[in-house]
Amino acid sequence: MNIFVVGASGLVGSHCTKVFQNNSWLTLGTHLNYPTSETVYFDPLIDNLKDFFSVHNFAPDAIVHCAALTNVDFCENNVETSHKATVLSTAKIVEFCKEAEIPLTYISTDYVFDGKQGPYSEDASVNPLNVYGAHKLEAERLVSSLKRNLILRITNVYGEELRSKNFIARLMEDLVQQPEKMLNLPYDQFATPIYAGDIANMVFLLLRDQKNGLYHLGSSDYYSRYHLAVKISSYFEKNKSVKFNPVQTINANQAAVRPLNGGLLNNKFLNEYPNFSLTNVDSYILKSLKNEL
Numbered sequence: 001m002n003i004f005v006v007g008a009s010g011l012v013g014s015h016c017t018k019v020f021q022n023n024s025w026l027t028l029g030t031h032l033n034y035p036t037s038e039t040v041y042f043d044p045l046i047d048n049l050k051d052f053f054s055v056h057n058f059a060p061d062a063i064v065h066c067a068a069l070t071n072v073d074f075c076e077n078n079v080e081t082s083h084k085a086t087v088l089s090t091a092k093i094v095e096f097c098k099e100a101e102i103p104l105t106y107i108s109t110d111y112v113f114d115g116k117q118g119p120y121s122e123d124a125s126v127n128p129l130n131v132y133g134a135h136k137l138e139a140e141r142l143v144s145s146l147k148r149n150l151i152l153r154i155t156n157v158y159g160e161e162l163r164s165k166n167f168i169a170r171l172m173e174d175l176v177q178q179p180e181k182m183l184n185l186p187y188d189q190f191a192t193p194i195y196a197g198d199i200a201n202m203v204f205l206l207l208r209d210q211k212n213g214l215y216h217l218g219s220s221d222y223y224s225r226y227h228l229a230v231k232i233s234s235y236f237e238k239n240k241s242v243k244f245n246p247v248q249t250i251n252a253n254q255a256a257v258r259p260l261n262g263g264l265l266n267n268k269f270l271n272e273y274p275n276f277s278l279t280n281v282d283s284y285i286l287k288s289l290k291n292e293l
């Protein structure tokens with residue numbers, strides 16, 4: 001199988017690429033501003049996909065679209081840029097998939113919900129509170145117009161990545177390096193943090209089995225950002241210079257409103273894959289400390 005991974009320089013895309021390759025699928029992955037040894041430059045808004053595949057001599061059987069502007073506060077303050085990066089880019093990819101009659105997998109978010117009643121199952125009503133969430137939902141709707149589509153909602157992703165920019169990776173780096181730091185962390189924003197390697201394996205199974213439609217890829221963890229940080233720090237030396245200040249979201253001075261009781265229920269996925277073994281934050285940190293990832 002030939003898979004085109006849009007956003008392969010990012011956290012989720014890089015893990016997907018690795019898992020696909022480990023399963024002998026051929027991949028072509030893309031970056032926008034952050035080139036890696038596994039990626040080629042691609043801007044969905046500018047590059048014509050037919051020409052692009054001809055230049056790279058690649059005939060995709062499926063596309064996995066992991067690209068988006070993921071800085072939620074930046075999106076809130078830059079609505080047009082967010083719309084271009086998340087909605088218009090996706091529209092171009094959808095158009096190509098329609099013509100080429102190939103399936104598209106789209107990675108979405110729990111920020112399509114308002115966080116009043118999470119964690120959420122697939123049949124819950126959407127009501128995004130911020131620009132990022134609204135644009136992801138608009139992109140989902142474009143993707144769902146395809147006959148063969150997978151829309152996979154995720155949240156609070158962690159894992160190894162070249163830039164170590166996810167919340168847990170940054171925190172673990174701080175806990176090792178011990179800079180004098182005070183982190184103000186919301187104690188009332190809950191989600192189901194999930195390991196990027198698990199997402200990649202889930203995407204592999206769903207694609208391999210030619211599944212269609214919406215899936216929530218949640219985990220068995222449910223933490224607020226503050227409680228997550230406290231849990232992680234419990235694995236590191238006492239007497240730390242990194243300190244956590246629990247704050248209420250309303251006082252956190254964030255440009256974008258956040259869903260509070262967010263997160264995703266994975267019952268649908270687990271009913272179809274009962275033997276899938278999910279990583280949790282504890283097992284991830286233990287493996288990471290033993291260099292077993």
Ligand SMILES: NC(=O)C1=CN([C@@H]2O[C@H](COP(=O)(O)OP(=O)(O)OC[C@H]3O[C@@H](n4cnc5c(N)ncnc54)[C@H](OP(=O)(O)O)[C@@H]3O)[C@@H](O)[C@H]2O)C=CC1
Pocket residue numbers: 006007008009010011012013030031032033034035042043044065066067068069070084085086089107108109110136154155156157158166
């Ligand atoms: N991380 C998380 O906690 C969550 C992520 N998601 C969704 O999962 C997907 C993957 O996220 P994640 O891997 O964390 O994100 P990253 O920020 O790690 O990676 C994003 C990827 O998209 C690329 N990209 C960004 N903007 C554009 C653009 N305009 N055109 C083409 N490529 C672009 C980036 O390229 P480069 O870096 O080279 O510029 C990078 O490869 C996204 O759709 C995101 O919305 C959903 C919920 C939670």
Ligand SMILES: Cc1cn([C@H]2C[C@H](O)[C@@H](COP(=O)(O)OP(=O)(O)O[C@H]3O[C@@H](C)C(=O)[C@@H](O)[C@H]3O)O2)c(=O)[nH]c1=O
Pocket residue numbers: 070071072108109110111154155156157167170183184185186189225252254258
């Ligand atoms: C690391 C850090 C985070 N925070 C806050 C910001 C944020 O509200 C919260 C957690 O940080 P995050 O980066 O996880 O926040 P956020 O960007 O809101 O997380 C989201 O990412 C996007 C892409 C999604 O789609 C969502 O599902 C969700 O995972 O903690 C601080 O206040 N100080 C800090 O030092």
